[in-house]
Amino acid sequence: MTSKSTSHETRGPNGQAVTPQGVPVHCHYDELVPASDLRLYPGNYRKHPAKQLDLMHTVIAGSASQPGNGWRRSAVVSTLSGCVTKGNGMVQMAQRHGLHIPVEYQTYATRREEIRDLVADNRLADLAQDDETALRKLIGELDPGEIALTAISPQEFDALLTSLGEADPSKLVPVEVIPPPETAWFLIGIPVARFKEISAPLEIIAAVEGIEYHSGTSTKPVTNHDDSLEKNRQP
Numbered sequence: 071m072t073s074k075s076t077s078h079e080t081r082g083p084n085g086q087a088v089t090p091q092g093v094p095v096h097c098h099y100d101e102l103v104p105a106s107d108l109r110l111y112p113g114n115y116r117k118h119p120a121k122q123l124d125l126m127h128t129v130i131a132g133s134a135s136q137p138g139n140g141w142r143r144s145a146v147v148s149t150l151s152g153c154v155t156k157g158n159g160m161v162q163m164a165q166r167h168g169l170h171i172p173v174e175y176q177t178y179a180t181r182r183e184e185i186r187d188l189v190a191d192n193r194l195a196d197l198a199q200d201d202e203t204a205l206r207k208l209i210g211e212l213d214p215g216e217i218a219l220t221a222i223s224p225q226e227f228d229a230l231l232t233s234l235g236e237a238d239p240s241k242l243v244p245v246e247v248i249p250p251p252e253t254a255w256f257l258i259g260i261p262v263a264r265f266k267e268i269s270a271p272l273e274i275i276a277a278v279e280g281i282e283y284h285s286g287t288s289t290k291p292v293t294n295h296d297d298s299l300e301k302n303r304q305p
Contacts (some may be wrong), residue, residue, distance in 0.1 A: 090171040093131050096141035098277070099172030103166030108173070111184070116192050118159040125221050126163045132219075139219055144172035148184050155188045172236040206230045 080088050087095040089102060132138030137273065145157030154161050164171040176185045208228055209220065216228045230273070276283035 089141070089273050090168050091131070093138065094170050095167065096140050097143045097172055098174065099141075100146040100175050101173050102170050105161050105167060105169055105171045107162050108147065108171070109153045110161065111151070111155055111188060114158055114188065116158055118162050120166075122159065123163040123166050126159060128190050128218050129221050129229075130160075131167070131169065132165070136215065136218070141172050144174040147173050148178050149175050151181065151184060152180045152205055154185075155184055156191050270303075 074121075080090065087102070089095060095102065128138065130138045130141060142158070143160075145161050146155050147153065148155050155178075157171075161171060163169075178187070209222065209227065212220070214227075214244055222230070272283065275281060
């Protein structure tokens, strides 16, 4: 990454550029500036609802419990008009949250050239199509804690993973289902001194139809218990 040194730029322990708010900058940029200093392009038709801007903030800046992805691309500012031509949503998000943002300056010969580039950038993104199968495979490699950094909601994440786990019925291998035994015995070791504390709940359980309750005592430790305990059982 190359960048132009600015008074707003700081460096982390590994030399990584960091904004004053602590957000790492991984992309090329000419200057790091307060988003509040930038002007949005007049008449830009692309609108960004608050929900999208807050999701973007989580993805880039992270949260108190998890760092974000950092700045991975810069906003583009025209040297002709001084307005933002690309990255309109990022700038609005940074303005909303009081962040500095990496900026790249580009030269346009005319306003018409600015407009062509701005509209094409929006439209080309709109024409893309998602391959759901490929997306499922990609997110299948992520941990649940990384969901927020993909801008995918937990509900969408679960739905995609569920679809990923769907098997081809023609490839299913029959599995023999073995029913559980009709009767199951449980041996519970309770110190005699504390037996009275649970006697009432045991009597309630024993009153359930089909339940048999037997009690007995033994001087043997539980770890050495064996079938000989049956000889010491009392009704």
